[in-house]
Amino acid sequence: MSSPESAPRPRPFLLACPDLAAERQGNTGTPGVWHFDSGVAGRRVMLTALVHGNELCGAWALKAALQAGLRPRRGSLTLAFCNLAAFDRFDPANYAPSRFVDEDMNRVWSEDKLSRPDTQERRRAAELRPWVERADWLMDFHSMSNSDVPLQLTGLEPRNIALARSLGNPAYVIADAGHAAGVRMRDYGRFGETGDNGTRSLLIECGFHGAPEARDVALDQLARFLCAAGTLDRTDLPAAWFAPDAPAQRALRVTEAIAARSADFRFAQPWKGLETLPRAGTLIGWSEGEPVVTPYDDCVLIMPSTANLRPGVTVVRLARPIA
Ligand SMILES: [Zn+2]
Numbered sequence: 001m002s003s004p005e006s007a008p009r010p011r012p013f014l015l016a017c018p019d020l021a022a023e024r025q026g027n028t029g030t031p032g033v034w035h036f037d038s039g040v041a042g043r044r045v046m047l048t049a050l051v052h053g054n055e056l057c058g059a060w061a062l063k064a065a066l067q068a069g070l071r072p073r074r075g076s077l078t079l080a081f082c083n084l085a086a087f088d089r090f091d092p093a094n095y096a097p098s099r100f101v102d103e104d105m106n107r108v109w110s111e112d113k114l115s116r117p118d119t120q121e122r123r124r125a126a127e128l129r130p131w132v133e134r135a136d137w138l139m140d141f142h143s144m145s146n147s148d149v150p151l152q153l154t155g156l157e158p159r160n161i162a163l164a165r166s167l168g169n170p171a172y173v174i175a176d177a178g179h180a181a182g183v184r185m186r187d188y189g190r191f192g193e194t195g196d197n198g199t200r201s202l203l204i205e206c207g208f209h210g211a212p213e214a215r216d217v218a219l220d221q222l223a224r225f226l227c228a229a230g231t232l233d234r235t236d237l238p239a240a241w242f243a244p245d246a247p248a249q250r251a252l253r254v255t256e257a258i259a260a261r262s263a264d265f266r267f268a269q270p271w272k273g274l275e276t277l278p279r280a281g282t283l284i285g286w287s288e289g290e291p292v293v294t295p296y297d298d299c300v301l302i303m304p305s306t307a308n309l310r311p312g313v314t315v316v317r318l319a320r321p322i323a
Pocket of ligand 1: 051052055141142143
């Protein structure tokens with residue numbers, strides 16, 4: 001509970017909620033998972049949506065792929081609607097709670113958590129795990145509680161940064177180490193190994209959860225990723241799915257994540273993300289009343305958000321340009 005002046009009205013949620021009655025069946029025996037094999041050599045590509053139940057853009061993109069009858073020309077293609085239990089609670093008037101049921105599904109991808117399936121999200125992740133383990137290339141579709149500018153989160157491995165740059169979109173590529181609170185799907189198993197083991201994994205933040213434009217970003221990313229993987233040729237995909245290339249791409253490396261020590265965290269300004277703060281020591285916010293300041297010059301704020309405030313939750317990441 002907070003006072004009206006400190007609690008900005010939630011942004012209106014304008015992106016429609018997709019009907020997934022047919023899509024949630026899947027064709028694999030695992031609910032919500034679709035798998036198509038070309039019978040031809042090629043990469044095993046996986047596209048995942050709804051790891052967070054209120055992030056609908058990816059579900060729209062996967063639904064479009066199924067409706068268009070996309071089938072891999074090479075290798076195989078797996079489509080997964082991940083946290084359907086959370087999605088089933090989605091309410092556009094109060095969309096934050098449907099992010100998850102028991103815990104964040106993008107923090108459970110480690111043996112210690114997956115072997116203790118005592119939450120809805122761990123049980124579901126355990127169902128999805130064989131598909132994630134089998135995939136060579138993974139694109140995980142997300143959206144954000146605050147920012148409108150799409151971000152490609154690559155992790156720190158050069159192989160994924162290079163792939164993000166080769167896609168030509170979006171403009172911002174963010175190399176980040178993940179979260180103290182747990183391992184993301186895109187960092188799980190072989191995806192988290194160093195060096196080039198042939199895998200690639202990207203997490204695309206398509207924009208604000210409720211923005212209809214986030215769906216367009218997801219379709220563009222889906223199309224570009226499938227072409228880059230060799231799953232499909234550009235002419236196999238609807239031309240309208242491709243957005244123009246970004247005029248330039250900017251790559252930033254996350255140097256640290258600021259985590260909330262408790263629910264008592266406030267920002268000093270209504271940051272939108274991607275602000276560059278020129279001078280070290282600039283005030284970002286207050287954690288339990290203590291100032292949090294930028295540690296170096298030209299510090300860039302990545303995805304500031306107090307939408308999910310709990311102890312240990314990342315509230316903002318700090319980044320500097322990759323030369
Ligand atoms: Zn997300």
